[in-house]
Amino acid sequence: MKKVQYRKVHDGTVSLMIKVCSQDWRNLRRLILHITKQLGKHPNFIETYVVADTKRKDFLRQYDEPDEEMVITELNRLVDEGIIDFWRSSPTDVRHIKKINQTWFGYEIAETHNIQNVPLVPQLFGFEIAQGDYLLQADVDVMIGRRDIYHDYLSDMLFALDEDERNISVSFNIPHNHAAYVPYSTPPGGFVPEVRFCLIDRRKLFALRPLPNTIENSRLKLSWYRSLHEKQKQMNYLSLRGGDGRSFFIHPMNTLKKDQSLWMYILEQVEKGNIPEIQYEHHDLVENTQAWNSSTGDFYHHLILSQDQILQEIKKKNEERFVLVLRHAEKDVISPYATLSENYKASILSSSKNEVLKFASYLPQTPKVILTSPIDRCYQTALLIQQGVGGKAKIITLEELLGGKFFQHEEWVEMKKKYGWSQLVANWISGKISSSIVTPYNEWVNHAIQSIKKYTDPTGFSIILTQGYLNTAFCYYLTGRMEFSGGALYGFIWPKDQI
Numbered sequence: 001m002k003k004v005q006y007r008k009v010h011d012g013t014v015s016l017m018i019k020v021c022s023q024d025w026r027n028l029r030r031l032i033l034h035i036t037k038q039l040g041k042h043p044n045f046i047e048t049y050v051v052a053d054t055k056r057k058d059f060l061r062q063y064d065e066p067d068e069e070m071v072i073t074e075l076n077r078l079v080d081e082g083i084i085d086f087w088r089s090s091p092t093d094v095r096h097i098k099k100i101n102q103t104w105f106g107y108e109i110a111e112t113h114n115i116q117n118v119p120l121v122p123q124l125f126g127f128e129i130a131q132g133d134y135l136l137q138a139d140v141d142v143m144i145g146r147r148d149i150y151h152d153y154l155s156d157m158l159f160a161l162d163e164d165e166r167n168i169s170v171s172f173n174i175p176h177n178h179a180a181y182v183p184y185s186t187p188p189g190g191f192v193p194e195v196r197f198c199l200i201d202r203r204k205l206f207a208l209r210p211l212p213n214t215i216e217n218s219r220l221k222l223s224w225y226r227s228l229h230e231k232q233k234q235m236n237y238l239s240l241r242g243g244d245g246r247s248f249f250i251h252p253m254n255t256l257k258k259d260q261s262l263w264m265y266i267l268e269q270v271e272k273g274n275i276p277e278i279q280y281e282h283h284d285l286v287e288n289t290q291a292w293n294s295s296t297g298d299f300y301h302h303l304i305l306s307q308d309q310i311l312q313e314i315k316k317k318n319e320e321r322f323v324l325v326l327r328h329a330e331k332d333v334i335s336p337y338a339t340l341s342e343n344y345k346a347s348i349l350s351s352s353k354n355e356v357l358k359f360a361s362y363l364p365q366t367p368k369v370i371l372t373s374p375i376d377r378c379y380q381t382a383l384l385i386q387q388g389v390g391g392k393a394k395i396i397t398l399e400e401l402l403g404g405k406f407f408q409h410e411e412w413v414e415m416k417k418k419y420g421w422s423q424l425v426a427n428w429i430s431g432k433i434s435s436s437i438v439t440p441y442n443e444w445v446n447h448a449i450q451s452i453k454k455y456t457d458p459t460g461f462s463i464i465l466t467q468g469y470l471n472t473a474f475c476y477y478l479t480g481r482m483e484f485s486g487g488a489l490y491g492f493i494w495p496k497d498q499i
Contacts, residue, residue: 004149008043009336010158010420014199015132016045018084019123020075020140021053022066026260028074031140034267036083038144042154050075050087050140051126053119055112063254088129090122097121100128101220105227106210111219118223130202134158138197141257142172143250143270143285147179147298150486151246157199159420160184160240168204168232170240172197172249177280179245179302180481181472183426190238193225196251196283198239208235244422244484245300252285266292273298303475303492304483307359313493314461315364321496323456324367325464325474328381329356330488337417340409344375344402352488356381359489360388367393368457372465373401381489382465393463396455400448401466403473404428404439411437422484425469429476445477453499 018035020028036048052071075087090112091097098108100121112121127135136154157170163184170184171194193200211227212234213220222230232238250270257263266285269275275298276291305313310324329348338346348356366389372382374397386393406412415433416424427433429441456462466474468485475483475492485491 004040006040006042006152006155007333007336009152010044010155010162012044012134012158012162013046013132014042014044014134014136014154014158015130016048017126017130017135017137018048018050018140019053019119019126019137020050020071021055021119021122022068022071023063024140025067025070025074027264028071028140029078030264030267032078032083034271035138035140035142035144038146038271039154040149042152044134044154044158045136046132047085047130048083049085049126049129050078051122051129052087052089053122054090054092055119055122058117061254063257088126090119090125100124102210104209104211104224105213105220107213107215107220109215109218109220113219114223115216115219115221116223120220120224124224127200127202127205133201133203134161135200135202136198137200138172139195139251141252142197143252143267144172145175145248145250145270145273145275145298146246147248147273147300147302148246148486151244151484153244153247154199155420156243156422159418159423160243161199161201163419163423164238165204166237167201167240168208168228168237169193169198169200170243172199173241173243173245173247174283175248175250175275175280175300176245177277177300178481178483179300179304180483181244181422181426182242183423184240184242186238186240189233190229191241192229193239194241194283195223195225197249204237208237246484246486249283250279250285251283253287256285256287262289269295275300302483303479304471304485304490305492306486307489310489310491310493311359311362311364317365317461317493321458321460323452323462323464323494323496323499324491325466325471325494326381326489326491327468327471327485328377328465328488329353329384331377336421337413340406346375346377348377348380353384356384356489357388360385363389365461366390367461367463368459369393369455369462370395370465371398371401371452371455371462372396373467373470374399375402375467378465378467382463385463385465398448398451398455400444400451401464401470403467403470404441404444406438408437421469425472425484426482429473429482441473445473448474449477449499456496456499458496
């Protein structure tokens, strides 16, 4: 997977905690490498560590014989290689165990697992040793899919937690049959926190202790996440689900893990983006070997395409009338909270010019018209595409492709700091932002469509160059779903008769 340098757009510090037990020894290294590779080196991560459950027998849904020594060997090796920062074994000292149970549940009990053998103390100990204000906690066996490596999954989740002081956790998304952004939501009382893979606000969580629980046969009855859910209902706190469909996780059941080779094969399929349709809308792995063996791609519904996908689609068009809505080339790094003038003047990178020329030269058809936003990076990209197709395309600058007119840009920037980019755009599209701040979406898009109809070539192929969020806005106009643009020169093909 190509490495992406994420920008830090949220101030929160995040600890990444991976949970393991001695059953996991056989594939431990492969699983941890998968998680760290798929999540990438996000600037909000301040530490990556592993907590190892010291339980040696009576496992819940046991799938392999434990080997604690191999776990220790592999974890030490991962520390030496810089893959993880450190690892810790869960407490075995009775006084420490009692203290954790007393702090979290109000019961001074020496048991580390609940009545059903679900881990309590190992995971809560891991929560306590984290240094970040937020904790991204994951089971070691989660399979992480990335449909678009440019998707900043962590910032989306951080902003979702901060949007409401009652939000305490947010689940990593699951594989859907689309790549649309679905605003984070929850029913009354919130979802049960996603124990397998979720982001938690540690400050809010710790303030809620002790959590409700009961004793049954000298052991605690509820798991920590069921206990937290009860507290949510009592205190009106919320755990969220939703978000952008470009990043997701799948959780394999222990029945599958008994077949080690099949387990690792499916993990590799997820990394490659080969997801069978039967897996969509499920967080637990759908154990259909034939479907996974025959899967050769991820055929979810999506409009926004990569450069290669765009070229493949245009080849199929022949003489059809269509418009390619395209994001500009990669620009210079600017502050995510830049002024309007600074934003408009940001130029494309010198290193991206050859990429644009190459893309233009590979276009199976030559555009007759290029409509571009007047901002510098869009116009510069238009000039390069014109050059790449032999100077045959006419460039027209449209003010409407700037997006809505800003009346209070400073207020827009403040909302971006509060909600994050994805939710801010979603709020604009859904009409939740005052017209005193920016032109309403419906007013802008209808005006923009009229101009596009007027200036695009009526008989062939035209290109529209915009900022990424306006790709999303046009995508919503066409489909009723919000899809966010990934990298430079990502876009979608719009049949002319649908404009």
